[in-house]
Amino acid sequence: MARSTTPRVIKNKPVVPEDTCQYIDMVQELIDKIADQENALWRSEQATLAKALLEYIRESNQKLRVSGKFWYERCKNKGDV
Numbered sequence: 001m002a003r004s005t006t007p008r009v010i011k012n013k014p015v016v017p018e019d020t021c022q023y024i025d026m027v028q029e030l031i032d033k034i035a036d037q038e039n040a041l042w043r044s045e046q047a048t049l050a051k052a053l054l055e056y057i058r059e060s061n062q063k064l065r066v067s068g069k070f071w072y073e074r075c076k077n078k079g080d081v
Helices: 021-036 040-077
Strands: none
Touching: 021 040
16 A cells, blocks of 8 residues: 555644744834834824734744754654654
């Protein structure tokens, strides 16, 4: 019987987050805009947005660390690392 070339679905594999570089760029742009703005309410709203984006980046980075550790351990246990 021929061996399947389709990879097996690995149960309980962690999610790999999307690229967060665009969000880092957005936060940098927000910071520049906040620094140039005199309207206190607008600055406060933009600062809140920047904090939310940074929290999203933090969560995504944590997922990436978990995923990296999962795959490292999986390969190490199979002798591939």
